[in-house]
Amino acid sequence: MSWLKRPVKGLLLDISGVLRDGDHVIPGSLEAVQRLQASGIPFRLVTNETQVTVEKTVEKLTKLGFTGICPSSIFAPAPAVAAHLRENSLRGYLLVHPNVLPQFEGVETTEPNCVVVGDAAEHFNYERLNQAFRVLLSLRDKEEPMRLFSLGKGRYYKEEDGLCLDLGPFTAALEYATGAQAQIFGKPNATFFQAALKDLSLSPEEVVMIGDDIVGDVGGAQGAGLRGVLVRTGKFRASDENHDTVKPDAIVDNLSQAVELIMNQNL
Numbered sequence: 001m002s003w004l005k006r007p008v009k010g011l012l013l014d015i016s017g018v019l020r021d022g023d024h025v026i027p028g029s030l031e032a033v034q035r036l037q038a039s040g041i042p043f044r045l046v047t048n049e050t051q052v053t054v055e056k057t058v059e060k061l062t063k064l065g066f067t068g069i070c071p072s073s074i075f076a077p078a079p080a081v082a083a084h085l086r087e088n089s090l091r092g093y094l095l096v097h098p099n100v101l102p103q104f105e106g107v108e109t110t111e112p113n114c115v116v117v118g119d120a121a122e123h124f125n126y127e128r129l130n131q132a133f134r135v136l137l138s139l140r141d142k143e144e145p146m147r148l149f150s151l152g153k154g155r156y157y158k159e160e161d162g163l164c165l166d167l168g169p170f171t172a173a174l175e176y177a178t179g180a181q182a183q184i185f186g187k188p189n190a191t192f193f194q195a196a197l198k199d200l201s202l203s204p205e206e207v208v209m210i211g212d213d214i215v216g217d218v219g220g221a222q223g224a225g226l227r228g229v230l231v232r233t234g235k236f237r238a239s240d241e242n243h244d245t246v247k248p249d250a251i252v253d254n255l256s257q258a259v260e261l262i263m264n265q266n267l
């Protein structure tokens with residue numbers, strides 16, 4: 001298989017739709033992760049999860065049986081944008097889920113001069129969106145840049161009761177209303193993948209990204225020079241196999257099959 005012609009020295013794995021679906025482990029994923037851990041092939045988890053802190057993500061994974069995963073091996077948009085705000089002394093209007101607020105500790109929120117949009121889920125409402133809109137317009141009035149930071153630009157994701165609107169449509173609403181252009185933290189942004197590669201001390205050609213999002217995971221990884229493998233789990237739809245713009249390096253049934261193929265190739 002052509003995607004395995006070059007050795008796989010490291011992996012980036014998406015979490016939702018690859019390791020778990022809501023509160024359920026995707027069959028074979030637990031064993032696949034254990035195989036990777038035993039093999040010594042390093043991997044990092046790259047997620048656009050923005051409803052909880054990375055510590056909570058580890059806790060949830062541990063409960064499902066995934067062991068040996070630490071918060072520093074998880075790359076998520078919220079810690080990245082929080083660091084950006086702290087480093088640049090920006091004051092944020094945080095349109096994010098309350099559960100992820102601990103990630104923004106030390107970030108000033110009075111008299112905001114930027115807006116951060118995360119997956120606020122049921123906490124998105126007209127009042128909060130309008131507040132974010134007003135912050136952006138007030139910046140324009142002061143002839144400051146309309147700083148709009150979005151923790152990804154996903155269109156939708158899958159929960160157990162069905163597909164759910166992701167943060168992308170809400171970010172797009174603010175862009176549409178203000179003319180601002182959001183800066184994206186998270187997949188498919190190349191810099192997000194590069195941070196994980198740096199942590200692995202590997203180059204893009206050496207690493208494979210495995211995800212269930214044809215655009216965010218596969219397209220994003222390919223854009224950063226990695227190989228992108230699509231799994232037929234999570235939010236995968238049959239139509240993804242013939243996507244207009246993104247052609248995965250491989251399509252596999254699930255993580256377990258991907259790991260099996262990589263292991264056989266790396267022997």
Ligand SMILES: [Mg+2]
Nearest residue numbers: 014016017212
């Ligand atoms: Mg996913």
